Amino acid sequence: MTESGMAASTALTGSTAQLKFRDPVRGKALAKALEKVTRDVGRAPVSVMHVCGSHEQSIAKFGLRAILPAGLNVIMGPGCPVCVTDTPEVDEAVVLAGDGVRIATYGDMVRVPGTMKSLGDMQAEGARIDVIYSAAQVVELARDTAEDVVFFASGFETTAVATAAIALMPDLPDNLSILSAHKYIPPVMEIVAEMPGSKVEGFLAAGHAAAITGYGIFERFVERHGIPVVVAGFEPLDILAGLVELVQLVRDGTPKVLNAFPRCVSREGNRNAQGQLWKVFRATGGRWRGIAHVPNGNLRLRDEFARLDTRKKYRIDLRRLWNHAAPALTQLCVCGDIMAGIAAPTDCPLFGKQCVPDTPVGACMVSSEGTCKIWHQYGGVPRL
Numbered sequence: 001m002t003e004s005g006m007a008a009s010t011a012l013t014g015s016t017a018q019l020k021f022r023d024p025v026r027g028k029a030l031a032k033a034l035e036k037v038t039r040d041v042g043r044a045p046v047s048v049m050h051v052c053g054s055h056e057q058s059i060a061k062f063g064l065r066a067i068l069p070a071g072l073n074v075i076m077g078p079g080c081p082v083c084v085t086d087t088p089e090v091d092e093a094v095v096l097a098g099d100g101v102r103i104a105t106y107g108d109m110v111r112v113p114g115t116m117k118s119l120g121d122m123q124a125e126g127a128r129i130d131v132i133y134s135a136a137q138v139v140e141l142a143r144d145t146a147e148d149v150v151f152f153a154s155g156f157e158t159t160a161v162a163t164a165a166i167a168l169m170p171d172l173p174d175n176l177s178i179l180s181a182h183k184y185i186p187p188v189m190e191i192v193a194e195m196p197g198s199k200v201e202g203f204l205a206a207g208h209a210a211a212i213t214g215y216g217i218f219e220r221f222v223e224r225h226g227i228p229v230v231v232a233g234f235e236p237l238d239i240l241a242g243l244v245e246l247v248q249l250v251r252d253g254t255p256k257v258l259n260a261f262p263r264c265v266s267r268e269g270n271r272n273a274q275g276q277l278w279k280v281f282r283a284t285g286g287r288w289r290g291i292a293h294v295p296n297g298n299l300r301l302r303d304e305f306a307r308l309d310t311r312k313k314y315r316i317d318l319r320r321l322w323n324h325a326a327p328a329l330t331q332l333c334v335c336g337d338i339m340a341g342i343a344a345p346t347d348c349p350l351f352g353k354q355c356v357p358d359t360p361v362g363a364c365m366v367s368s369e370g371t372c373k374i375w376h377q378y379g380g381v382p383r384l
């Protein structure tokens, strides 16, 4: 580990009593180190990408873009699970709700637009939509009713683990099934790295996902693409320290994986959680909203769990939605380009005008991890 990396890590891993993840003095020292190492690269801009909405939220909330070096371009990647849930996946839940099936899902998913409607629109028309706060709550809900309950389950591997845990519970009620829209992050990094004209020279990986998978999962990616990966946490100092490490690796031309979040992430990750995840799910190719097809990017229930699979239990005919043209405004949404790292919210003509958090036109304005909502709430790149 380099000297500035050591300084950063010391700030983060000192005695527990002294942990100050928002300490402005340490923040300024890390910002200075970042400025220096970015300058040392000897060209501009240096472009790195974070793949986590929680990183963007911290960057915006704590005003970190105001202290990032001018020569460092921190690109927002496809790190919002709500945003990357593809339109046909939302449509499946919308069709089922229209057919009178009770849908339980996490709050943000209710407002994500499908081709014609969101689950919120269906609720306004009388459909039974339940907002849940944990996967376990769905089981309680199904036990308390005679109606069929579909769990519209979204999120990355961190959330998929919770879905897997309920799928493995004994004595699950027969009226419960799972409509999986879960996504798996590592494959989408391959897609971004291979995009023609990609400027990404390093990835800041999400600490919570790596707590499950372990940072070792990125080693083959680094070997294949020669692009460094640094795993970082979500406090301002975590992010600054992670960026210092990442730009050092870019400067030195030494692609490897570094763990800047050692208090939560190990090389192996959580083996127990991985065991549950892969016992219930298999990775398969599928679309991510705006990113197109991602090989092995979708998590779907294994055949052994077919009895729980909504797609096997119901015949979901989406054609009735697709016979209509999408509303004109949604065709102007550039959410997909934002998640691919080639546009910013301010590139969208609807940002802050027709599209605001109360009346979102696209998925990126719905979730607290969506870049458009974050920029609307906290501002994006400050003009200093």
Ligand code: SF4
Pocket (backbone or CB within 6 Å): 332, 333, 334, 335, 338, 345, 348, 349, 350, 351, 352, 355, 356, 360, 361, 362, 363, 364, 365, 372
């Ligand atoms: Fe889509 Fe709204 Fe973001 Fe524009 S501001 S890209 S319409 S989510």
